[in-house]
Each structure stands twice: as structure tokens, then as C-alpha cells.
Amino acid sequence: MKMKFTALVAAGMVAAAPAMADLVIPNLSYRTGPYAAGGTPYADGFNDYFTLLNERDGGIGGEKVQVPECETAYNTEKGVECYEATKGNGALVYNPLSTGITYQLIPKVSADHISLYTPGYGRTSAANGKVFEWVFNYPANYWDGASVAITYLLEQNGGSLEGKKIALVYHNSAYGKEPIRTLTDLAKKHGFELTEIPVDHPGQEQKSQWLQIRREKPDYVLMWGWGVMNQVAVQEAANIKFPMENFIGIWWSGSENDVVPAGDGANGYKSLAMHGTGMDYPVYTDMKKYVLDAGKASGAGDQVGSVLYSRGMYAAMVIAEAARKAQEIAGTPAINATQMRDGFENLEITEARMVELGLPNFGQPFAATCADHGGPGAAMVQQWDATTKKWTLVTGFIAPDMEVLDPLVAEDSAAYAKEAGITERCN
Template identity: 55%
Template sequence: MPSIACNALILATVASGVVVSAPAAAQNEQFIPILSYRTGPYAVNGAPYANGVVDYYNLINERDGGINGVKILVEECETGYATDKGVECYERLKSKGPTGAAFINPLSTGITFALTEKTATDKIPIITMGYGRADSKNGAVFPYNFPLLGTYWSAADIAIQHVAKELGGFDKLKGKKISLLYHDSPYGKEPIPMLQVLAQKYGFEFTPIPVTHPGVEQKSQWLAIRQNRPDYVLVWGWGVMNSTAVKEAAAVAYPREKMIGVWWSGAEPDVTPAGDQAIGYKSLMLQHGAGKFPVHADIEKYVYAKGKGSTDSGKVGEVLYNRGVVNAMLGVEAIRKAQEKFGQKPLTGEQVRWGLENLNLSEARIKELGFDGMLKPIKISCSDHEGTRDGRVQQWDGKSWKIISDWYTADEPLIDPLVRDVSAKYAADKKAQPRECSKES
């Protein structure tokens, strides 16, 4: 494999309050690796997300002195969104720090698939907030995978719920044409099984349309869309693919208000390159959107006011920055939960896995953390590693995202049979014995 640059945050980016991994790490530090991509065609989305993650870890160290006195130790490794590089980063970082990696967050469904068995063997949880394997909601089969806040099967269902609402009811879906323009990768393919289930249930015609990495060539796909005239186009893109899709839709006069992106296709970099052509484009929200909330005031006070921020202060509060902040908070709170059982000290990945599986953030706790308005309560269990499956829809007005829907909750009774079937097949293929969740504590 090619050599990968693993960037110590203080040295590689900005003066930072996050403790940097060193050969002789202090013994009261919790190591958290950061797999990121600040270069290449996906950097427009990867960089702001990573900035949010870094800034929240900085906040915990600067404001609180760490997690109950245990400082956060990090090292960032550039993957370029490439699966082989992601695996190399994981192997390089998994044993660092006094107790090894607390968890891994690959920000890539492809890397997630490649690491699922490795992380289980190494007993290191893999957090895939809003992405990853949809079947890993079943914690009985996937004890170390945590697709927090929403899987792509939940996203697909929420998207179809919104289409039905716009049409005037689920019965109006019958006979409609819905296309999926997707990144031809494990990420883009993940919603297809659920959309096939939904098409069969509601009677709409479903057409998947792949786009080759990195997504800058889409003319043939949009010519096909113009010929087929679908009633809606769902967009499962990432990086430059998203803004290219908006531009190509305009080129063939496909109405942007009939496009609905997944929550990874609904950030500022996905629409601003298209200018006024993006007006009307919609996307799902992974609960939160853009904007500043109480946690941002603390980030500005304890991180940016000290010159330790990871990005331009004007970027604080953008969609993907906020997603990075939310993701980092959930990991920190899982560690905090695990400390209740195992002590206020650096924990192993196996111990943090217990914290994740017992994570229960109430509305009051979310408000206390400064995330009121960004996040709804979430409770994880052995059988449910997703925890919550709520979303909304936003629309770009040319200057900012506007929320245009009430909350949707994915149809769990509809999704769960698919989760059970696919996860059972995985367990059978891998000769893995599912846990008995009733016996877990």
C-alpha cells in the first residue's frame, strides 16, 4: 500500500488544544484517531466535517480539561476517501495511545465495509453516524458497528415519505417514476434494497442510475433522465458529484425542486458552485442543519478566541461542520458513559463499545451539552445500534438552507425485516453467532 500521511493536529493544521499523539504518550489520555480527507475531489465535504470534529475535541480539552480529567489525544490520517488508504490509516493508528483507539470513524461506507470484521476482531467500535452498513443497526450481529442517528435505509424511507407528502398521499406514488442518481460505490448502492422494497409496496417505478467516481462526468446520466422524465430524482452523491448533478440538471432543464439529496448531498459546497441554478434543490437533514447553537458559543469562546480553531470562523455553523461537531459529541458522551462503569481513566475500545451501546441522551442532557435544536434524544441498545431515525427536508433558496418540512420518522416495521434478513445472511456467511440481547447488560 502507498504511504499515508498521518497528521498530528497541532503541527499539521493549527495551534490546538487537542493533545497530539507522540511516541511516549501520557498515561491519562484517551486516544481517538481521525480518518479524514482534506485533499482530492471529496475534500469540499470532508474538510468541513473534520474541522467540526477537531474543534469539538479542542473544546472538551480547553473548557473541561478533558473527559472527567482524561485529555483527548488525537492523530489525523488522510485517506482521500480511498478504501485501501482508510484501512492503512486504521492499522497504523489502532494501537496508539495508552489503551489504543477508543473508536474509529471512517467517514466512508466503503472503508466501513472493509473494516467491519477487523474492528470486531480488534474490539474497537466503528461509529458511522448517518452512513455505513444499514444492516448493522442489528447490534446482535454487529456488536462493534454503530450507525447512529440514521442508516441509508431510514434515509430512503424518509425521502419517499416526503415525496408522498408533496404528491398528496402514499396512494399517489403508484405509477410515478423515481430515479436514484448514485455514486457507484458501497455508499451509493446502500439505499437500493430499501428503495426496491418501497417501490414494490407503493407501486412506483424505480430506476437506479450509477455515476462513476468521482462524479464529474454525468452528461449521459442526465440525458437518460431527460428521456425517461422521472417525477423525482434522489441524489446519493458526495464531493464534486453533488454540485455537478445540480449543474447538469439545469443543463437539461430538470426542475431542481424535484431533486432530493440524501443528507450527504445537502451542504453548502453542494449548491454554491452552481449559483442560481441550485435554487429549489432539496435534501434530507440528519436532524441538524446549518446555524449556530449554544455549543457554538463555547467553541468560539474556548477555541477560536484562543486562536486554536481549525477553520475560518465564518465556516463555523455550516452543515457539515455541525455534523462533525455532533459526531464528536456522541463519541465523547459514549466515553463518558463508559467511565461510569469502568472508571475515569483511559478506556479500551471494548469498554467504549459498552458506553456506546448504553448511550442514552435525554432532551435535558442534549440541552445541557449545548445541542438543543440540533439533535433529538437518542437511546442505543443491543438490538438497536441506530438509536433514532428522524429527519427533515431543507431547500436551498440561493443564499441559505430553509427547513421546509416537519419531522419524519423512518418506518421501522417496514425496514426491520430487511435488516433482519440481510444481517442474518451476513452472520450465516461469516459463521458468526448473534448475541442474545436479552442477556446483555
């Protein structure tokens, strides 16, 4: 009896653990809790892309990809638990979709030698590969986003923001506070007045904040929100009749979720976008054939083509390309975490490659180096049309102001290097 039980347990463990030759890419997702509406489509896009590679191509370089999912509920402690629970299964890279979890994982992945990929979120100064050997956040980060928003406003105002008032409504968390430093420096450079307006988690009640905006009448409002904070902010802006075309959110405040609840009131609201969206890309022909119609879609399969689904798919595409690069460098398809890091650090995504992947003009080309883990940082501006219920891109890719950002990244990463006792590399 005892032996039978042991055999059963052993069989169960074998079934539960990924086959040793597989590429293991854990998906630290959140499909429950207050941020589920954002976490679910992202996780679906992430999973579906790897399912596509497995079903159509037999994986990456002939190696199947395992994507074990672990629920974090956007909770930092749970995120760390997920990391600890999955890292022993040969995990190659983590993408936790949470700045809070990212901050906790940076020292852990550095010690465990596993890559952390945080596109468009996380610790901005991780763009400095000289200090953050195991962290990558290309193609864009929060400070890029802040700078792109200001560059866009400069374009809208004939190159000058002198005397303009800009309010930043932000989630009162590590994530929401990220752009403050950049915006403060940009305010000095361009002569605009910056007002910081924090909103506590979860952001269901924002009357005080929007009464303040109504009183102070800023020319523009920027938003760093997530979850219900976005929907309430868009609704409150409509309530006070703030001109929606002067209200711009970061890319995490620019999904369909954020504007649909406000109905017509959200018309004209803008947000940054670091990639394309919608299903007008050739990749969806194969996605339909091998994943959706085959009944292998992640979740309910009802998020395909949405902004956050596209972002999850984009993150998976970059990881897959990094794995391909790693296989090429290592000369073997069965790569380990250290080799995966080499793939990330030597990754080059060209437009020609994006066309091959069925994603023409979907994202910006970039090439990582030992020192540059952050990419070019460009972003587009999209605008919501409440009638057609669609986002429309109103600009091409706008480059951030690296003259302001580079010193900030250098300063912040140097402070981290000192604190963590890291000697700069790539020299």
C-alpha cells in the first residue's frame, strides 16, 4: 500500500513537472482580485502565442515551451511565492506584470541567475545593463513614457510648454510614482508647472482629486493608473467636462477596459501605445487556425486582439525571439537560464523579422547590448473613439528625450549598484 502510494506520488510529480528538455517560461499572472480585468487578457495573449509556437512549429528550435501559470492576484507577496515555487523547474525567464513584484524579484533573479523581462513596467533604471545584468525592460519604460507624453504635448503646442499647467494623476504605489522624477526634470527644462495628484489603491473614489483638477484647471492631465483607478478617472474627467483630448494615460491606462464603462464620456481620451493592437495582422491567421479554432485558446478566448492581449502576445514574442537567439548562440535548442540571458542581451528585433513573424509595424525595432537593456523607448499616441469603440493611432513612434533620461537612469542605477554592492560591467 505504502509503495503504491509512493509510486502514485512519484507519477504525479512527473506529470506535474515539465519535461526536462522543455523550455520553461512561467506565467506569473493574475486572473482574480481587483486587477483581474487587466491581468486576464495579458495572460491570455502570453499563453496563446506560446501555444501557437508549440502547435504550429513544434515549439522554439524544436523544443516545446511549457508555460506553467501561477496566480499572483497582483499581490507582491504572492508574486514572490510564485517565483519561489516555480524557479526550481528550470525557469528561463519571468514576466510578472507588476512593478511591485518586479522590485522584489530583482535581487532574487540576480542571485539565482534567471532573467526578468519587464516590458513597459518595473524598475526603469534596469535599462542600464551595466548594473542590472539579469533584468531587461525594452522596448520602453515608464520614464520613456513620461518623456514621450511631454514630447507629444510640445508638438501640440508649437514646441513650447512654457507656463502650461500639467497635472499627474497617479496610482499611489511604486508603479504610479515612477514618472515623477522624469516629469519634474522635464518641467524644469520646458517651463511647465507640474501638479502631482496621488490616488490610493484601488482608486474607486476619486472625487477629491477631480474636484482639485476642476479648481486648478490644468491644461493637460497625465495618468499613471491601473485597474479600477483608470475607469473611475476617465468617468470623473467626463463628469467635470475636462477636455478628453487633453487627458493622456500611460500605456497601462489605455485599454478597452479603461474607457468602455464611461461610454460616450470617454470619447477623445488618449493614451500612449508601445505596440499595435487589433487583429489586422497576419499572425492572427495562424493564431485562428492553430489556437482559437482548435479550441486551445487560453481563458475564455474572448480577449483576442484587445490592447492588453496584444501586449501579452508581444511580451511572449520578444521572449520567444530571445530564446531563439540564445539557442543560436549556445548551439543547442535545450538552453538553460544563463544562456537565455545571453539571448536577451544579444537580441535584435528588426522590422523585417516582425514581418516574418506576421506582425508588420506592430512594434519598434530595437537591438539590445550589454549596456542597453532598455531599447529605444519610443511610443505612439492612440485616441479612443466611443462610437466605433476602437483605438486609433494618432501619431507614429515618438522618441523620448534621452538628454534628460540618460542621466536619470545613470544616477538611479548607480545608487542601486552602491546599495547592492554591484560593480559595473560592460567596460
